[in-house]
Amino acid sequence: GVLESAVDTASFFIPKGSKVVITKDNKGKIVQEYKTQSNPTLKRPVPIFLLINNFTASASEIVAGAxxxxxxxxxxxxxxxxxxFIVGTTTFGKxxxxxxIPLSNGCALKQTSLMYFLPDHTSIQAxxxxxDFLIKPKITPTKEMKWVSELYGKETSLKHHVTAEEIEKNAKGESAGYAHEIDQTTMKKQAEEKAKQEKEKDDKEKYDKDKAKKKRLEDIAxxxxxxxxxxxxxMLDLAKTAQPEDVSTRKKSLEFLKAHYLTDTPTEIEEIK
Structure with a gap:
């Protein structure tokens, strides 16, 4: 991500003038401190859950860390x-x-000149x-059950399989293997055919967009x-009503969730002799 965008994003949540990231040279000397320039829009306690994984890198790591x-x-x-509260897996570490630096022979040299540090001077490098909560990406049971079928149980699993679209085009004489006999005298027919093709193309594009949108929603769900x-x-919402004192602060909320929510953090098992 872009560093300036990271600072702008952080400014929605933290006070004006707060340090978001610090850059230091190779000797550890501070080169620049990036601070928020506007007042936050967040005015009341709201639980914010940030999703991270190994593709969360650079500026996005800075936002999460800050x-x-x-x-x-x-x-x-x-x-x-x-x-x-941060949920997911460890970030990339950039x-x-x-x-x-451009060189005379048309090449260029990429040189690491500075390092990023969080407001408490913690480095995220490597x-x-x-x-806060280790939750690994998983294949859902539905996909697990369909795995063998999707890979081996369908014609569409095979490479270079003939598609329904190809069959339809062949039937219409539209594939590359067909010779097209064009009747130059029937201009009206050509125009109608072109309009029909354009409509089919528009319909297909709309179908593809709708299908992609549906897939995204299914993935999210x-x-x-x-x-x-x-x-x-x-859980936090229910606890606010049933056990408000247990979630009255961020620290208490974190302790409450860690005590009651099962994550992917490995369980330590000790042998009792």
Whole structure:
């Protein structure tokens, strides 16, 4: 992501003038501090769940790290609006800044010149951001059951299989293997055929878009990381009514969720002799 966008994003949630990221040279000297330039829009305590994984890199890591830093700082403040919880897997770990130096022979040299640090001077380089709740991406049971069928049980599983569209085109004489006999005298027929093809193309594009949208919604609905976030939000909402004192601050909310929500963190098993 873009660093300036990361600072702008963070400014929606943390006070004006807050440090979002610090750059240092190879000797550890501070080169620049990037701070928010506007007042936050978040005014009341709202649980914010950030999804991260190994594709979360650079500027997006900075946003996640900075928001959690300030959320931790206000961990015991019941009035603080910032309550950030990070869900998913460890981020990529790109905390370096590169500059490209042109060379005379038409090549260029990419040189690491600076390093990114979070507001508490923690480096994310090659370490990344650890989630508060480890939730790994999974293949849902429905997909697991369909796996063999999808790979081996259909014609469409085979490479270079003949498609229904190809058969339809062949029937109409539209494939490359057909010779097209064009009647130059029937201009009206050509125009009608062209209009029909354009309509079919538009209909197909609309169908493809609708299909892609439906697929995205299905993926979101079955994504275990998103499901985990929704479930934890529901738990906090119920706890606000049933056990309000247990979730009155970010720190207490974090402890409550860790105590009651099952994640993918490995369970330590000790042998009893």
């Amino acid at each position: 928001l959690r830093h300030y959320s931790n700082e206000a961990g015991n403040d019941a009035k603080s609006p910032l309550r950030v 905390g370096s800044v590169q500059e490209i 370490k990344g951001i650890e989630p 079955t994504n275990p990381q998103i499901q985990a976030c929704v479930n934890m939000i529901s």
